[in-house]
Amino acid sequence: VYGGSGVDIIIGGGGDDFLFGEDGNDIIFSDSQVFGEGGNDFVSGGNGEDVVFAGIGNDTVNGDSGNDVLNGEDGNDVLFGDDGLDVINGGNGDDEISGGYGDDRLFGDAGNDTLNGGEGNDVLFGMDGNDQLLGSQGDDDLFGDAGDDQLSGEDGADIINGGDGNDQAFGGSGDDRFFAGGGNDQIFGEEGNDTADGEAGDDTLNGGKGNDTLFGSLGNDSLIGGEGQDVLVSGVGSDAISGGCGDDVLVGVDPFVPEFGFGGTPNNPLAPFEKDTLTGGQGRDTFALGDNGTVLGIERGEPELYYFGGGNEDFALITDFNIGQDTIQLASDIFFNDLEFGISDGNSLPQGVTISFEGDLIAVIEAHSLSGMNNSANFMNA
Secondary structure, three states: OEOOOOOOEEEOOOOOOEEEOOOOOOEEEOOOEEEOOOOOOEEEOOOOOOEEEOOOOOOEEEOOOOOOEEEOOOOOOEEEOOOOOOEEEOOOOOOEEEOOOOOOEEEOOOOOOEEEOOOOOOEEEOOOOOOEEEOOOOOOEEEOOOOOOEEEOOOOOOEEEOOOOOOEEEOOOOOOEEEOOOOOOEEEOOOOOOEEEOOOOOOEEEOOOOOOEEEOOOOOOEEEOOOOOOEEEOOOOOOEEEOOOOOOEEEOOOOOOOOOOOOOEOOEOOOOOOEEEEEOOOOOOEEEOEOOOEEOOEEOOOOOEOOOOOOOOOEEEEOOOOOOOOEEEEOOOOOHHHEEEEEEOOOOOOOEEEEEEOOEEEEEEOOOOHHHHOOHHHEEEO
16 A cells, blocks of 8 residues: 555555555554655554665554564654563664563664663663653663663663763663673662673763672773672772671772783883772771682682882872771782781872882872781781
8 A cells, every 4th residue: 555645544454464554744544564665654454564664754653562662763753562572673763662561672863862661671762862761671682872861771681882972871670781882971770789880981870779799891990889898990090989888898909900000011001100099988998909819700810919119109099988897808829928018198199197118119008007007807818
């Protein structure tokens, strides 16, 4: 059926129909294949597995029941999958896409799009533009791709990947996994035991409630554990780490990077002047200055003393060490008697107790006396 020019109302009924609205603002009801072409069209798929190409114009498409394939094409379209396992592509323009019930795949394509997965385990791709992705109910996968995107997993154990751009990501409830991607991103784990990797850029990671694991990776990052027993690993760059409430483990460097004390390899430093700020907050916290060759259950080789190799130019600044409550962790082959203690007057270094190994500064402890820190009870081996 061809509608031609003008405002048409086309009803396909039962059977395998091909309906073409052509020019004009058309209203089309079908259980099969629809081509809206020109105009601002309204398409209702009805029962069955529909294939819709809305064409040029600002179209409204409802897939209704069945496993539908909806293509908005050009224009600012409103696409709703409704029941079924739907595949929806917004095409060019600023589109509003909702999957409805079922495990759907939504593609924003070009433009600043809004995607809502609805119920089910959905996969959402924002693609080009500054997009908003909402997983809603279910265990969803959200990919922002290019642009400054806002991603929210809401219910379920979601995987959220910001991609390029300066993104904001919210986990909601459930144990979520975040990959910030490129850009200066903000991640909020909210409820659940979340894992977040800031990847490239100067990122802010906030675990929220739950026992979270946060990795700053590349860039000058800010990591906030929030409530729960968190593990915070900053990575390459001068980072600020705050454990918040709970018994936390704070690691100012990335223990998975070989020879990290001065960064990378000799004469090729990754972060030659890294100064990390570690704040434990409430609880019995562990400030890690070394490991035993195993980190977070992963074998990585020989034990390592962090910040060793950069002289006085890279070190951990511990702001709130509580004697009798907190602990400083050393590498498994470095012992308390191997350390050298001193006092900084606050000129070239922050004021506090300095801790060095073989003349190389590895940490400064603020607001403590030399006699208070020079005690083996404050230290442990990994």
